[in-house]
Amino acid sequence: MTGMHIHPSILSADFARLAEEIARVDNSDAIHVDVMDNHFVPNLTMGVPVVKAIRAATEKPLDIHLMIEDADRWAPDYADLGAESVTFHVEASGAPIRLARELRARGSKAAMALKPATPIEPYMDMLTELDMVLLMTVEPGFGGQSFLDVVLPKIRRARQAIEDAGVPIALQVDGGVAPDTIERAAEAGANVFVAGSAVYSADDPAQAIDDLRALARDAQS
Numbered sequence: 719m720t721g722m723h724i725h726p727s728i729l730s731a732d733f734a735r736l737a738e739e740i741a742r743v744d745n746s747d748a749i750h751v752d753v754m755d756n757h758f759v760p761n762l763t764m765g766v767p768v769v770k771a772i773r774a775a776t777e778k779p780l781d782i783h784l785m786i787e788d789a790d791r792w793a794p795d796y797a798d799l800g801a802e803s804v805t806f807h808v809e810a811s812g813a814p815i816r817l818a819r820e821l822r823a824r825g826s827k828a829a830m831a832l833k834p835a836t837p838i839e840p841y842m843d844m845l846t847e848l849d850m851v852l853l854m855t856v857e858p859g860f861g862g863q864s865f866l867d868v869v870l871p872k873i874r875r876a877r878q879a880i881e882d883a884g885v886p887i888a889l890q891v892d893g894g895v896a897p898d899t900i901e902r903a904a905e906a907g908a909n910v911f912v913a914g915s916a917v918y919s920a921d922d923p924a925q926a927i928d929d930l931r932a933l934a935r936d937a938q939s
């Protein structure tokens with residue numbers, strides 16, 4: 719497995735000072751941006767204009783997590799604005815293989831997310847179309863929820879499938895990632911960790927990132 723990556727979620731940052739909040743986590747591997755439409759999830763955050771402003775405000779890679787209906791229609795716009803990776807939910811896509819190809823064609827990495835109760839097995843054969851799989855470890859919609867241990871077996875099965883496919887697909891977890899949970903996720907096979915409240919509620923967010931990364935590296939399977 720390759721390096722362990724920490725992506726702070728700005729959902730837990732001060733939205734009135736986003737550029738400064740992003741500058742506080744300069745030792746992160748990418749910035750995780752949660753786009754919610756109040757349809758796919760019961761919460762509303764931001765859309766293309768705000769993400770464009772974030773793109774202009776930092777040189778960090780942007781990891782866009784789309785929690786929106788009709789991902790096939792909207793996800794390509796986020797690739798066009800210069801996101802490093804665009805993650806759509808499989809539950810919100812009518813044609814996930816076509817969409818993944820479209821994202822790659824527009825210069826972004828293609829990533830697909832699964833809610834906690836969505837099985838990975840139906841999608842095993844399309845892993846090679848993806849650069850990253852996101853396994854949600856909370857029900858999407860809000861920061862500050864507790865990590866769902868029930869997802870750990872799915873992380874293990876996804877890691878095995880990625881190894882079997884023999885392609886360098888990242889395995890991301892998102893939700894409830896904190897010092898007391900990240901080791902379990904890393905042992906199970908995750909290598910990209912989104913952390914919102916664990917980073918932005920810390921007195922020193924950059925130190926919190928270094929600590930999380932060290933815990934993940936030590937626990938690496």
Ligand SMILES: O=C(CO)[C@@H](O)[C@H](O)COP(=O)(O)O
Binds near residue numbers: 783857913
């Ligand atoms: O996508 C989501 C929530 O739906 C996340 O990215 C949250 O922002 C993670 O927050 P914490 O659970 O780490 O506080």
Ligand SMILES: [Fe+2]
Binds near residue numbers: 727750751783892912
């Ligand atoms: Fe997220």
